[in-house]
Amino acid sequence: MPSLNILKLPYFTPEKQLPAPLPDPEFLREDQYPLDILRGVRIGNHYVARYGLDPVAGPLEAVNMLIVSKYTKIPIPTLYAAYWHEHQGIRSFVMVTEYVPGHTIREHAGNDADRLKPLVPSITEQLRCALSQLRRIPHAGFYGPVGDDPALRSKQFRSATEVRNARFDEYIPEYRGEPDDLSRRYTKRRAAAKKQFCMGLSTGDAPVFTHGRLDMWAIKVRLDGNICITRWGSAGFYPPEFEYMRAESMGEGCEVWKDILAAFPENASDERYDLIENIFHEYEDMMEIKHELMLKEFDEMGLSC
Template sequence: MAVTASSDVPGPAERSKALEINNTYLRRFLARIALHTTAKFFKHNGPCIPISKHQILKTGYSVHLMEAATMIYVAQNTSIPVPKVYSSFIHKNRAYIIMERIRGKDLASAWKSLSKESLQKILSQLKDIIQELRSIEPPPQTGVESCVGGSLYDSRLPHGTPRLGPFKTPREFHRWLRNDAEASQLRDSITKQEADDIKAMVAQQDGEWPNPVFTHCDLNPSNILIRGQEIVGIIDWEFAGWYPPYWEYTSAWRGNIIRREWQDILLSLLDPFPEELDMERTRCKWWGEWRN
């Protein structure tokens, strides 16, 4: 299945036939049989279940076929190592994605055994991977949206589930993030400094923005597979999509609060966006994960 970034694919239909890949009766039957037979021979954690030495089945009511489409899109447009997708389909309102089981160890598990030299080689590769992902040319009129112009997912956003968007422009996305609030609606109970911070945030959010860049949004050590000193797989693309250029940087800050060492490393690999980070700190305080 060729995946193209196009708004012709309707967002509301993403869980339907529009995004199914190699969907045949035989593949559906074998996948469901594997869950009750071969899967019992392998350890698993979460929605990703090994069903053979070479294949993993990701399934669940929270799993979305967009993740399979995204992996194909990244494979078609970059040299980034991602799992090969063999099939994806919906059965009884439950998504199934059959993909390659990449032979490797996640960076989180390997971290303590790596020498400083090995870790630096891996991080250098990761920096190149991030830059290659961000260098994908967005199609004309691309907004904040998935690889096929549909909705996105981010469980870390207060109202980011089950899906969000798509948004035609970054401004539309930013308005959604702040619940359409305007600076003129500020409460009298807040301090002058808080009011100034919110006004600055709104002005920046409503300003002009460059083209979006393709963003993984969840680059944590558990999603980076290595073999020796080589990155052999980047996994878990469920949060990925076209976002404003600062989003990967601020996602690294938001998503790694309890992993301070990794947060510092990841931020050092990304182009810095200090003004946008201040903007996001204000948003998170009043409309975000740590709203008080």
């Protein structure tokens, strides 16, 4: 398998390939233009611009888009420029991408579900193809986000066990109060669940390139029914089930999204997601019981909170 080649920033598409002159960063400054940093603002007929992105997350998204463009044919917005701009001593990150007409699956599901339903088989097949291509990107030899920023080092791991361990701790809180019978039972169950969550998969644990936030907001449906996948800021190399777990967790109450999830490869993800969900509910139940006991104690003491 070829080694991963990461293009360095700043990045500019060759001028002869631009559909129009790039917007002037002085025009894009937040004090000059009402920019929406997360979604960006449409500039003319061709561009979406974002100014003032997080100095780590912004460059990371740009690098991820360049990787996907280089190694796959997945439809994503074209990245036209990604660079730092300094104004009066303040350094900001700027991204200019292609304007893609259409609506996200979330927007369709909320406003135009009847139009979306007939497109579900095609969307699912397109997504299945995209996920297959992502898994063929040569990995960087570690798990986590790709990049050489020192701030990313703590988020890069040597093994699937390490990254699953960190993800479990991110999802499931530890109990840090005074121990009692209730919290001891929870701590014991949490430890057992964590051990099970960190176990390897029978299908293999090699890191695969994942989008990281592949949900209903990240998939735009063009006017012709073809999809375009956006929002690459959380992408990186992770255990194979992470993509599905994130997507599953973001589909609450949307039947169409549940059908589209059929595009994700089966790799024991349902079991891992259920494990996370169940132990988190146990934590919530424990904290609710503790809150009720505290209120009862206050009431018996004639106090109120």
